[in-house]
Amino acid sequence: MERIKKVTKDIPVIDREITKKTQEKLDNLTKPLGSLGRLEELAKQICGITGKVSPSLENKVIFTFAADHGVTDEGVSAYPKEVTAQMVYNFLRGGAGINVLARHVGAKVIVVDIGVAEDLKPDPRLIIRKIGYGTKNMAKRAAMIREEAVKAIETGIEIFNQELKNGIDIIGIGEMGIGNTTAASAIAASFTGKPVEEVAGRGTGLDDSGLKNKIEVIKKSLFVNKPDSTDPIDVLSKVGGFEIAGLTGIILAAAVNKVPIVIDGFISGAAALVAFKIEPRVKEYMIAAHKSQEGGHKIILEHIGLRPLLDLDLRLGEGTGGALGIGLADAAIKILTQMATFKSAGVSEKKE
Amino acid sequence: MERIKKVTKDIPVIDREITKKTQEKLDNLTKPLGSLGRLEELAKQICGITGKVSPSLENKVIFTFAADHGVTDEGVSAYPKEVTAQMVYNFLRGGAGINVLARHVGAKVIVVDIGVAEDLKPDPRLIIRKIGYGTKNMAKRAAMIREEAVKAIETGIEIFNQELKNGIDIIGIGEMGIGNTTAASAIAASFTGKPVEEVAGRGTGLDDSGLKNKIEVIKKSLFVNKPDSTDPIDVLSKVGGFEIAGLTGIILAAAVNKVPIVIDGFISGAAALVAFKIEPRVKEYMIAAHKSQEGGHKIILEHIGLRPLLDLDLRLGEGTGGALGIGLADAAIKILTQMATFKSAGVSEKKE
Numbered sequence: 052m053e054r055i056k057k058v059t060k061d062i063p064v065i066d067r068e069i070t071k072k073t074q075e076k077l078d079n080l081t082k083p084l085g086s087l088g089r090l091e092e093l094a095k096q097i098c099g100i101t102g103k104v105s106p107s108l109e110n111k112v113i114f115t116f117a118a119d120h121g122v123t124d125e126g127v128s129a130y131p132k133e134v135t136a137q138m139v140y141n142f143l144r145g146g147a148g149i150n151v152l153a154r155h156v157g158a159k160v161i162v163v164d165i166g167v168a169e170d171l172k173p174d175p176r177l178i179i180r181k182i183g184y185g186t187k188n189m190a191k192r193a194a195m196i197r198e199e200a201v202k203a204i205e206t207g208i209e210i211f212n213q214e215l216k217n218g219i220d221i222i223g224i225g226e227m228g229i230g231n232t233t234a235a236s237a238i239a240a241s242f243t244g245k246p247v248e249e250v251a252g253r254g255t256g257l258d259d260s261g262l263k264n265k266i267e268v269i270k271k272s273l274f275v276n277k278p279d280s281t282d283p284i285d286v287l288s289k290v291g292g293f294e295i296a297g298l299t300g301i302i303l304a305a306a307v308n309k310v311p312i313v314i315d316g317f318i319s320g321a322a323a324l325v326a327f328k329i330e331p332r333v334k335e336y337m338i339a340a341h342k343s344q345e346g347g348h349k350i351i352l353e354h355i356g357l358r359p360l361l362d363l364d365l366r367l368g369e370g371t372g373g374a375l376g377i378g379l380a381d382a383a384i385k386i387l388t389q390m391a392t393f394k395s396a397g398v399s400e401k402k403e
Numbered sequence: 404m405e406r407i408k409k410v411t412k413d414i415p416v417i418d419r420e421i422t423k424k425t426q427e428k429l430d431n432l433t434k435p436l437g438s439l440g441r442l443e444e445l446a447k448q449i450c451g452i453t454g455k456v457s458p459s460l461e462n463k464v465i466f467t468f469a470a471d472h473g474v475t476d477e478g479v480s481a482y483p484k485e486v487t488a489q490m491v492y493n494f495l496r497g498g499a500g501i502n503v504l505a506r507h508v509g510a511k512v513i514v515v516d517i518g519v520a521e522d523l524k525p526d527p528r529l530i531i532r533k534i535g536y537g538t539k540n541m542a543k544r545a546a547m548i549r550e551e552a553v554k555a556i557e558t559g560i561e562i563f564n565q566e567l568k569n570g571i572d573i574i575g576i577g578e579m580g581i582g583n584t585t586a587a588s589a590i591a592a593s594f595t596g597k598p599v600e601e602v603a604g605r606g607t608g609l610d611d612s613g614l615k616n617k618i619e620v621i622k623k624s625l626f627v628n629k630p631d632s633t634d635p636i637d638v639l640s641k642v643g644g645f646e647i648a649g650l651t652g653i654i655l656a657a658a659v660n661k662v663p664i665v666i667d668g669f670i671s672g673a674a675a676l677v678a679f680k681i682e683p684r685v686k687e688y689m690i691a692a693h694k695s696q697e698g699g700h701k702i703i704l705e706h707i708g709l710r711p712l713l714d715l716d717l718r719l720g721e722g723t724g725g726a727l728g729i730g731l732a733d734a735a736i737k738i739l740t741q742m743a744t745f746k747s748a749g750v751s752e753k754k755e
Contacts, residue, residue, distance in 0.1 A: 083607035088716025137750040146743025155734050255435035364440025391498025398489040
């Protein structure tokens with residue numbers, strides 16, 4: 052916990068002077084003032100985070116954390132639990148959605164087993180840092196003990212710091228874990244106070260009766276555990292997941308290292324919400340890539356105060372929407388650093 | 404006109420069998436059914452257009468047409484008229500927004516002078532096919548005579564066919580022309596019947612009095628010319644522009660050659676609207692990249708029945724939003740062609 056406190060305390064304040072300089076630079080480029088809209092906002096945010104007026108986004112990294120959830124015993128997912136491990140192998144072979152979209156935007160995918168329920172075959176491309184073999188069934192008891200949640204966050208911080216040695220200019224966060232929209236829903240309900248019916252969705256494809264059961268299971272989990280919304284680690288440990296905790300650590304470590312963080316969908320959003328509750332300043336380091344089809348995602352983003360860039364009805368997770376968000380961030384920085392100025396191009400400025 | 408009629412008549416019907424096969428292929432990929440939302444829709448649309456279940460989008464081309472507008476005499480733009488020519492030189496040097504974003508998505512930019520008011524220096528990268536030295540002031544008389552509008556459309560068709568020899572798998576359309584949001588607004592008002600106040604916006608940055616004047620000028624242009632909304636060429640010639648007409652030709656030529664067309668902002672939208680009025684079937688070949696900050700753009704897209712992919716408050720034109728749309732189309736096709744199937748990856752399918 053000391054490590055988390057230290058990292059949290061050290062997150063720097065955004066450099067407003069750099070943001071201002073970036074605005075001036077943008078206003079000299081050959082385009083009507085502000086005409087690239089949110090791309091310009093994005094460029095300013097990234098410059099403010101990194102403290103550079105010409106930042107490089109060469110090293111793009113997506114952290115995809117995988118873990119299992121004991122709550123799948125309650126029949127909350129349309130897919131069987133073993134899919135978590137199967138999809139990790141798919142990530143390692145490069146055949147999943149996240150692999151395709153990460154390649155599309157030139158990002159590296161770091162796959163982490165932070166709590167898959169089975170022992171995975173060793174692979175040089177897989178980081179195995181299990182906190183446990185899946186969480187406990189939160190409908191019956193706490194998903195984790197407090198020490199596990201802390202350890203999972205610290206593991207995220209360590210993994211970020213390890214990868215930082217290879218260079219990281221921007222990150223996306225993603226996840227895989229059958230049952231994890233149930234955990235994300237419980238986290239969202241705990242922190243935002245919204246009814247479970249509003250934060251829970253169909254996940255990978257539940258039918259009406261499946262959704263009804265999922266809502267009951269989430270309500271039961273909240274009743275059994277009574278997470279304390281003023282204590283983020285309490286919420287995370289009681290109704291969270293190992294991958295959500297690990298990504299919370301990634302977010303905190305990225306912020307302290309002035310690295311922009313692109314949030315993916317609902318589960319990544321839940322990790323963002325936990326990080327925001329631990330330290331609200333982390334919000335300024337976050338870029339919301341898209342608005343998921345899971346209704347709870349919108350509630351989380353509004354609660355933190357983030358406006359998503361894309362609205363493509365995505366609900367896959369893994370970091371896929373985050374990859375597309377990284378592509379837009381890249382475009383924004385290229386605009387800032389590659390466009391000609393009115394002066395250099397000999398273009399007349401706006402009439403007075 | 405015979406050429407336009409021939410092209411229009413030959414636009415093929417979308418291949419629904421291919422669309423169905425694409426859906427089956429998507430449903431076998433390692434992701435919950437439909438979980439990549441609009442990317443999946445986009446992949447299906449592109450397959451339907453091209454008639455291929457594994458289309459290539461290797462050759463991406465953005466056509467950026469430039470022309471001047473006589474209506475700038477009425478003070479409808481925040482920028483002086485000479486900016487049109489200056490920006491063409493900027494395009495040729497690679498310093499404009501469209502150059503940066505086209506490079507970002509791997510697209511080639513074809514710059515066409517279809518009616519800039521001054522003689523541009525010859526450049527091997529510039530296609531000079533002037534219909535005139537800018538249009539006439541539509542607040543006083545028709546912007547073009549009917550034969551000019553027809554010639555501009557046919558010129559667009561010819562330019563597309565010429566470039567087709569180098570290979571074209573997908574196109575974006577863009578434009579440059581000081582004063583052209585005024586023309587686009589007049590076109591939108593003519594075809595949709597919406598009040599000028601709703602379709603006209605601040606363009607490159609008019610203040611309140613500038614916007615008021617622009618609205619008056621558009622109203623006057625419609626009153627003076629009385630464009631016949633049942634005759635697309637009449638509307639185009641009376642209150643359009645050479646670049647808008649040229650892009651209309653590009654759209655028709657792309658459709659007849661089964662090439663997906665990514666529409667950029669308000670002016671590209673006006674060209675799309677003219678093409679749609681000439682032949683409604685062309686709609687199925689169109690992909691709306693984004694929703695511009697110019698209110699008239701939304702009205703045009705809704706009138707045609709297109710849902711924009713992005714909402715980034717862009718209002719630059721040139722094809723910039725279209726470039727980002729091409730990037731998403733590329734991502735969609737990579738999903739379709741590069742992801743593993745449940746069978747190949749050994750991943751369990753959804754529970755029955």
